[in-house]
Amino acid sequence: MLESYIKKRLAKKDILLMTHIVIGYPSLEDSLAMVKAMVEEGVDLMELQIPFSEPIADGPVILHANQESLARGTSVKKCLDFAEEVTSSFDIPFLFMTYYNILFKYGVDRFAEQMRTKNIKGAIVPDLPPEEGKDYIDAMKQNDLAPIYIFSPTTPKERMDYLASFGRGFIYCVARKGVTGLDTSFSDQLGTYLAQCREATSLPLALGFGVKDKDDVDFLKGKADIAVIGTQTIRLMEKDGIGAVRDFIANLNEGL
Amino acid sequence: MIDRGYYNGFGGAYLPEILVATFDELVEVYQQAKNDPNFWKEYTDLMSTYSCRPTPLTFAGNLTDHFKGARIYIKREDLNHTGAHKANNVMGQGLLVKRMKKTRVIAETGAGQHGVATATMAAKFGFECTIYMGEVDVERQRPNVFWMERLGAKVVPVTEGSRILKDAINEAFRDWVSNMDTTHYVLGTACGPHPFPEMVSWFQSIIGKEARKQILEREGKLPSRVYACVGGGSNAMGIFSGFLDDPVELVGVEAGGKGLASGQHASRLCSSDGSIGVAQGYKTYFLQNDDGQMKETHSIAAGLDYVGVSPILSNFKETGKARFEAATDKEVVEAMSLTMHKEGVIPALESAHGFVTAFKEAPEMKKDEIIIINQSGRGDKDIFTIADAFNDPEWRDFIIKKAEEYNA
Ligand SMILES: Cc1ncc(COP(=O)(O)O)c(C=O)c1O
Numbered sequence: 001m002l003e004s005y006i007k008k009r010l011a012k013k014d015i016l017l018m019t020h021i022v023i024g025y026p027s028l029e030d031s032l033a034m035v036k037a038m039v040e041e042g043v044d045l046m047e048l049q050i051p052f053s054e055p056i057a058d059g060p061v062i063l064h065a066n067q068e069s070l071a072r073g074t075s076v077k078k079c080l081d082f083a084e085e086v087t088s089s090f091d092i093p094f095l096f097m098t099y100y101n102i103l104f105k106y107g108v109d110r111f112a113e114q115m116r117t118k119n120i121k122g123a124i125v126p127d128l129p130p131e132e133g134k135d136y137i138d139a140m141k142q143n144d145l146a147p148i149y150i151f152s153p154t155t156p157k158e159r160m161d162y163l164a165s166f167g168r169g170f171i172y173c174v175a176r177k178g179v180t181g182l183d184t185s186f187s188d189q190l191g192t193y194l195a196q197c198r199e200a201t202s203l204p205l206a207l208g209f210g211v212k213d214k215d216d217v218d219f220l221k222g223k224a225d226i227a228v229i230g231t232q233t234i235r236l237m238e239k240d241g242i243g244a245v246r247d248f249i250a251n252l253n254e255g256l
Numbered sequence: 257m258i259d260r261g262y263y264n265g266f267g268g269a270y271l272p273e274i275l276v277a278t279f280d281e282l283v284e285v286y287q288q289a290k291n292d293p294n295f296w297k298e299y300t301d302l303m304s305t306y307s308c309r310p311t312p313l314t315f316a317g318n319l320t321d322h323f324k325g326a327r328i329y330i331k332r333e334d335l336n337h338t339g340a341h342k343a344n345n346v347m348g349q350g351l352l353v354k355r356m357k358k359t360r361v362i363a364e365t366g367a368g369q370h371g372v373a374t375a376t377m378a379a380k381f382g383f384e385c386t387i388y389m390g391e392v393d394v395e396r397q398r399p400n401v402f403w404m405e406r407l408g409a410k411v412v413p414v415t416e417g418s419r420i421l422k423d424a425i426n427e428a429f430r431d432w433v434s435n436m437d438t439t440h441y442v443l444g445t446a447c448g449p450h451p452f453p454e455m456v457s458w459f460q461s462i463i464g465k466e467a468r469k470q471i472l473e474r475e476g477k478l479p480s481r482v483y484a485c486v487g488g489g490s491n492a493m494g495i496f497s498g499f500l501d502d503p504v505e506l507v508g509v510e511a512g513g514k515g516l517a518s519g520q521h522a523s524r525l526c527s528s529d530g531s532i533g534v535a536q537g538y539k540t541y542f543l544q545n546d547d548g549q550m551k552e553t554h555s556i557a558a559g560l561d562y563v564g565v566s567p568i569l570s571n572f573k574e575t576g577k578a579r580f581e582a583a584t585d586k587e588v589v590e591a592m593s594l595t596m597h598k599e600g601v602i603p604a605l606e607s608a609h610g611f612v613t614a615f616k617e618a619p620e621m622k623k624d625e626i627i628i629i630n631q632s633g634r635g636d637k638d639i640f641t642i643a644d645a646f647n648d649p650e651w652r653d654f655i656i657k658k659a660e661e662y663n664a
Binding site: 052053054059064075104105106126127129131132152154156178 | 268270274277422430433436531533534535536537544548549550
């Protein structure tokens with residue numbers, strides 16, 4: 001259903017926007033205000049990151065947001081309640097993004113059930129390759145949820161096929177090596193990589209890591225189906241507040 | 257990747273996709289080396305010419321007399337180049353880096369021992385070298401930072417998280433996901449994603465191989481028990497490896513910090529505070545809360561101050577293959593003091609944890625029984641920490657005077 005939502009939406013827009021927040025950073029109220037601003041300015045889907053103490057795939061900005069959120073008392077329970085609140089208030093698909101230990105400690109089956117009852121559509125778990133994720137894949141299937149798998153520029157063709165065979169909803173293509181929040185060069189090379197990703201799967205492609213302005217999003221039109229904006233909105237919020245995030249999203253969404 | 261390094265459900269390789277290809281390459285090079293008899297020879301040659309292998313097995317006669325129980329032997333990993341068993345792992349991985357034709361190495365370090373060892377290896381083999389070290393550890397281990405920098409390494413203080421060993425590991429992974437084409441991550445202990453637990457244990461198994469041979473030569477029989485401190489678990493795996501098929505009891509000693517009841521410790525296996533989880537790429541016992549968030553740990557010994565532990569040792573705990581105990585900071589200082597007075601050897605604070613439990617148990621054992629304690633490193637490099645632990649007033653005056661000189 002996530003996939004069909006994306007495809008329907010793509011009939012009206014050249015490229016969709018997916019944004020990201022860390023739940024509870026800087027506070028649960030601010031997180032809610034961020035979601036509201038993003039949805040109202042036309043974001044098509046959102047990642048809600050449940051903070052984890054050891055987020056190895058994240059760069060300094062998101063790492064810091066994880067730590068601050070935890071220091072302010074964000075628990076998994078509060079994140080689940082938050083998810084329920086946003087899915088009942090806003091009419092776009094929401095995904096969880098987190099690390100495997102959060103699911104593992106909660107109980108993978110129980111966690112997937114919670115996702116379904118809270119109306120979360122899928123999850124991105126960057127440290128859980130399919131080889132380690134049989135329980136997760138089964139639980140997601142059972143609850144009709146989309147496990148989002150990740151392609152990277154170091155992923156060989158056969159492995160892309162392998163990953164795509166487990167993926168639902170869309171594939172998250174990481175734009176480059178490194179962690180979140182560093183610069184990405186939007187170049188021919190990225191275009192070639194996305195073409196390879198496209199060949200490996202019929203699922204929609206999201207492109208993330210380093211998308212930071214309108215030019216980047218324009219570059220991705222026709223090459224990817226979803227542009228993912230992660231670190232940039234956290235930086236903006238930290239610097240200029242949620243109003244600035246609203247303006248930024250409005251600008252990105254113009255003419256899509 | 258076919259073999260994912262599971263030990264009864266512990267271990268695995270919980271990797272971000274970007275690193276999968278890098279690990280595939282590492283597994284392959286490691287397997288080739290393991291199957292190549294020339295490699296082990298190259299490795300032992302290197303360790304006997306660049307480090308002090310085989311390290312001696314010292315009979316601790318005075319301690320034996322003192323406790324009036326089992327005959328106490330000490331395996332002298334402190335006599336390695338750079339003063340700890342860390343050299344065994346680092347030089348082994350250095351040889352693999354050469355085979356992979358990479359030009360840069362990175363490492364995490366807690367006590368600084370692994371960082372210094374990696375820096376020497378990088379200097380010898382001509383690699384660029386960056387060491388990640390928690391800011392807290394940079395503060396408490398300044399002499400090791402000094403040596404790493406003199407040896408040509410760049411030391412990056414890690415200011416996120418609890419700013420100790422686990423945070424340094426996270427930062428090293430963050431570097432690696434950007435630079436894996438040129439860079440190998442020399443993980444310092446038998447933790448992390450496969451193949452690290454197995455590979456590091458393999459390099460460290462040189463300790464146990466030697467110890468077994470040495471005790472049979474000296475005593476004509478096997479020890480009843482072998483003791484080692486357990487941080488990530490590499491020195492313990494190293495010495496245990498020599499006795500896995502023997503009727504020898506393996507005893508791992510974790511950091512009891514201010515006491516298990518205080519919650520301020522790093523005892524993942526022997527306390528009831530540890531539970532199974534997945535972080536830093538592998539599944540093992542972690543000190544974590546009910547949500548799966550890692551807790552702060554505490555130990556007087558920076559090298560034991562870590563939330564996770566080797567998945568191989570978690571398996572040993574489950575199967576009863578090894579027994580795990582804790583030693584408190586206070587007991588550690590006492591055992592260290594006694595060892596220095598009686599034998600004139602200076603165990604590292606980490607190693608002294610093994611001595612604590614051995615000293616508790618030796619008196620109850622028969623006089624013809626033998627125990628071996630692994631002295632994983634030497635304590636004189638920890639002079640600042642140890643002087644503080646002993647609360648040495650003259651040392652303090654000396655430092656104050658020294659500071660005045662600098663201020664003058
Ligand atoms: C001397 C010494 N012993 C023990 C350790 C603990 O590590 P492991 O458990 O991997 O042997 C360290 C770590 O820095 C160390 O420096």
